Structures are given as C-alpha cells and as structure tokens.
Amino acid sequence: MSSIPTRSSLSWNDLSHPIVAGLISVIVNYGGTFILVFQAAKAAQLSPELTASWVWSISIGVGVTGLMLSWMSREPIITAWSTPAAAFLVTALATTPYAEAIGAYLVSAAAFVLLGLSGWFERVIRLIPPGVAAGLLAGILLQFGIGAFGAMSMDPLLTGLLITAYLVFKRCAARYAVVGILLLGLVFLLVQDRVDLSGLSLKLAAPVFTAPAFSLNALLSVALPLFLITLTGQYMPGILVLRNDGYRTSANPIVTMTGLGSLLMAPFGSHAFNIAAITAAICTGREAHEDPSKRWIAGISAGVCYILVGVFGLTLAAVFMAFPASFITTLAGLALLGTIGGSLASAMADARTREASLITFLAAAANITLLGIGGAFWGLVIGLIAYAVLNGRMPQKTLHSALTPTAVNKRSK
Numbered sequence: 001m002s003s004i005p006t007r008s009s010l011s012w013n014d015l016s017h018p019i020v021a022g023l024i025s026v027i028v029n030y031g032g033t034f035i036l037v038f039q040a041a042k043a044a045q046l047s048p049e050l051t052a053s054w055v056w057s058i059s060i061g062v063g064v065t066g067l068m069l070s071w072m073s074r075e076p077i078i079t080a081w082s083t084p085a086a087a088f089l090v091t092a093l094a095t096t097p098y099a100e101a102i103g104a105y106l107v108s109a110a111a112f113v114l115l116g117l118s119g120w121f122e123r124v125i126r127l128i129p130p131g132v133a134a135g136l137l138a139g140i141l142l143q144f145g146i147g148a149f150g151a152m153s154m155d156p157l158l159t160g161l162l163i164t165a166y167l168v169f170k171r172c173a174a175r176y177a178v179v180g181i182l183l184l185g186l187v188f189l190l191v192q193d194r195v196d197l198s199g200l201s202l203k204l205a206a207p208v209f210t211a212p213a214f215s216l217n218a219l220l221s222v223a224l225p226l227f228l229i230t231l232t233g234q235y236m237p238g239i240l241v242l243r244n245d246g247y248r249t250s251a252n253p254i255v256t257m258t259g260l261g262s263l264l265m266a267p268f269g270s271h272a273f274n275i276a277a278i279t280a281a282i283c284t285g286r287e288a289h290e291d292p293s294k295r296w297i298a299g300i301s302a303g304v305c306y307i308l309v310g311v312f313g314l315t316l317a318a319v320f321m322a323f324p325a326s327f328i329t330t331l332a333g334l335a336l337l338g339t340i341g342g343s344l345a346s347a348m349a350d351a352r353t354r355e356a357s358l359i360t361f362l363a364a365a366a367n368i369t370l371l372g373i374g375g376a377f378w379g380l381v382i383g384l385i386a387y388a389v390l391n392g393r394m395p396q397k398t399l400h401s402a403l404t405p406t407a408v409n410k411r412s413k
Contacts, residue, residue, distance in 0.1 A: 014294050018076070020179045021288035022301025024335055025279035029080055030309065031328040036086035040271075044093035044101070052313040053208040054269030059310030061265040062273045063303045065258050070299025075247045076283040077299050079258055080276035084233035085226050089271055092222050103212035104222035105266035111227050112259030112274075122251040125239050131357035132383045133240045134346035139364025139379055140237055141281060141340045148333020155326035161188060162330045178287050178335050185327055195322055205313025207268045230272050232377035238275035244343055245284040246292060277376070282332070285339040356387035 037058070041051040062079045069077035093101055115121055151159040162181045169177035189195045239251045258274050265273075282288070283298035347357035360383025367375035 018288045018298035019301040021283045022298040025282045025302050026305040028332045029279050031323045033083045040089040040093050043090050044098050049208050052205050055313050056205040056207050056310050057265040057268035057270035059306050061261045061270050063306030065261040067303025070296045073249045074296045075249050076295040078276040078280035078283050078302055082230040082234050082272040084229045085272050099213035100215050100218035102210050103214040104218040105271055106212055107223040108226040109259050109262035116252050116256030119252050125251055131347050131350050131353035132360045134244050134343045135357035135360035136364050136380050137244050138343035139361040141336050142365045144333045144336050145340050147329040151326040151330045159330045166334045209267050234274040237277035237376040241280045281339045282335045287338050356390050359386040
C-alpha cells in the first residue's frame with residue numbers, strides 16, 4: 001500500500017512528535033465535534049446505555065481501523081467518525097425509529113465496502129489536479145487558522161499565551177512548537193482550575209446490540225444521505241489530505257476497511273467512520289515529523305487513544321469535551337498552520353493552474369452548502385469546472401505523477 005520507504009531505526013525524538021500529533025488530533029476531534037453525537041442521541045431519546053454504546057462502537061471502530069491501516073501502509077492514515085453525518089442525524093433521528101436507523105447505517109456501510117472493492121473512487125481521485133487538490137485543502141483548513149486568532153475575542157489570556165508561546169518555540173525549538181503549546185496550555189488550564197478532573201472515575205463501557213430493522217423510508221431518508229454526505233464531506237477531502245502531503249496509498253483499501261468496520265459496529269450504534277480530513281492534516285504534515293516516512297506513528301498513536309476512549313466510554317470523552325472551546329480552536333489552528341501554508345504554496349506553484357487553484361481555495365473557504373452537501377464537495381466541483389474552462393480540457397491523471405516520494409522528501413526539508 002505504501003509508497004514512502006519506512007525501514008529505519010526509531011529514536012525517542014522520532015516517536016515523540018508523531019505521538020503528540022496523534023494525541024492532538026484525538027483531542028481536537030472529541031473536543032470539537034463530538035458534541036454532535038450527544039445531540040443526535042438526545043434527539044433519538046436514547047438511554048444512557050445506548051449512548052455509551054454509540055461512543056464505545058465509534059471510538060473502538062475508528063481506533064482499530066486507523067491503527068491497522070497505518071501499520072499496514074506505514075503512512076499516517078487517520079480515521080474519524082463522519083462529522084457531517086452526525087450533524088445530519090441530529091434532525092434525522094428525531095423522526096426515524098432507532099432500529100430503522102441502525103438498518104440504514106448497515107446499508108450505508110455496505111455501500112462503502114462495495115465502493116472500495118469496485119475501485120471507482122480511486123479512479124476519480126486520480127483525475128483531480130494537484131493544484132486544485134492543494135487549493136481545496138487550504139480552503140477547508142482556512143477557518144481553523146482564522147479560528148486560532150479569532151479565539152482572542154473569547155479568551156484573550158489563554159489564546160494570547162498559546163500564540164506567543166508558539167512563536168517563541170518556533171524561533172528557539174521549532175520541532176517542539178506544537179508539543180510545547182499543548183503542554184503549556186494544559187498546565188495553564190489546570191492551574192486556573194478550568195478543567196475539573198476531581199469527579200473523574202474510569203468506568204468500562206458496555207456495548208449494547210440493537211437488532212436492525214429495514215424500511216424504504218429509512219433507506220431514502222437516512223441511508224442515502226448518510227452515504228453521500230460521508231463520501232463528499234469526509235472521504236474526498238480526507239484522501240486529498242494524504243495526496244497533498246505526498247502519500248499515495250490507494251483509496252480502495254481505506255474505503256473498504258472503514259466501510260467494513262462501520263458495518264461491524266453499526267448494530268452497536270456507530271453511524272459511520274471514515275478517513276479523517278482536518279484532524280488528519282495535523283498528522284500528515286511536517287509538524288508531525290520532518291521525515292514523511294516516520295509520520296505513520298501518528299496514526300498508531302491516534303488509534304491507541306481512540307481505543308482507550310472507547311474502552312472507558314463516556315468517561316474520557318467527557319474529559320476531552322470539558323476543555324474550553326478557545327483552547328481547542330487555538331490548538332487546532334496553530335497545529336495546522338504549516339499545512340495551510342504548504343497547501344497554499346503548492347496551489348500557487350504552477351502558473352498554468354494557479355487561477356483554478358485560487359478559485360478552488362476561495363470556493364472551499366466559503367463553505368457553500370447546497371442540497372444538504374457541504375463546502376468541500378462544492379469547492380471541488382467549482383474548482384474542476386474552473387480548471388476545465390481555463391485550460392480548455394478536463395483534468396487528466398496528473399496527481400500521482402506530480403507528488404512523488406522524492407518530491408515529498410524535498411518538500412519536508
């Protein structure tokens with residue numbers, strides 16, 4: 001699966017940075033969007049036991065698939081639950097019986113398994129020009145970069161401290177910038193008593209099996225939207241994150257394995273998990289490690305963290321969600337600065353595709369939502385149309401040839 005050589009000795013310095021990158025991606029995921037799962041569970045009027053089972057199934061599923069994919073490919077394959085799908089379920093579960101929703105999860109997951117086995121998704125991804133892909137990624141991540149500084153309005157002391165520390169670390173010890181602000185931020189929050197761990201008690205989660213039911217209504221109103229939202233909002237940008245940082249693992253086994261994992265975990269409440277996009281960018285860029293061949297450790301780290309959260313169910317998830325929003329947004333934005341800058345540089349590098357890449361960047365940053373489909377998809381569609389019009393032809397299979405392992409190693413230095 002992998003295209004970047006990895007057989008080399010590992011020192012503690014080789015391990016520490018990707019391990020922390022994986023941890024940060026998990027913190028950002030739980031602290032940023034996991035509240036949607038609880039909102040959807042509340043809309044469905046689920047019992048605490050069923051809610052805990054949902055947390056267990058999705059955390060264990062994400063952790064195991066991400067760990068296995070990273071180990072087998074020796075690339076940082078970061079998986080996550082489908083955030084746009086969770087947002088969709090907040091309204092969908094209010095009118096759909098839970099057993100029918102479980103049946104819809106199974107149908108959607110089976111469709112992803114078939115998609116991965118067919119190879120169709122990989123063929124489509126290969127048609128996207130590198131500049132357009134880089135512009136799309138930069139546009140998706142832009143709001144997180146802005147959020148790092150926008151948090152100054154909510155929490156000037158904490159945000160100002162993290163930004164200042166980041167600059168100092170970058171000047172004095174660039175490799176430890178993200179590690180440094182994570183530790184400094186945690187210490188600051190504990191000293192200010194803004195994270196209460198006194199009531200923390202680790203309790204093992206117990207999965208609860210729900211027998212699925214199938215109906216045409218759930219198929220059309222839950223399964224189909226769930227499939228399309230996850231495909232366009234998660235898989236497409238997620239694969240392009242990997243491509244943008246030079247990793248060329250085929251999308252087919254990723255889609256197949258995450259689809260299979262979703263299929264197995266659906267009866268326990270998991271709605272869908274997939275390759276991550278935004279949190280993956282934390283682990284695929286230079287902040288995770290200067291050497292691209294050693295960033296796969298971040299995937300292992302994230303997988304282990306997800307499994308630990310899953311084992312203890314609501315307990316650890318609640319801890320991550322207790323972090324202030326300003327800490328999460330600032331940490332994520334600063335951790336993604338390097339990726340945003342690199343993506344913009346790649347998008348503007350080729351004069352022949354610069355304008356199409358710029359249009360893609362702006363369209364993705366606008367976060368257009370039409371027909372229930374999010375901004376990543378429409379940004380890509382607008383970018384590809386712009387590319388075709390400005391160049392007088394549709395995109396060719398250029399992405400793989402443009403991002404070679406040699407190019408990646410050069411860019412990382």
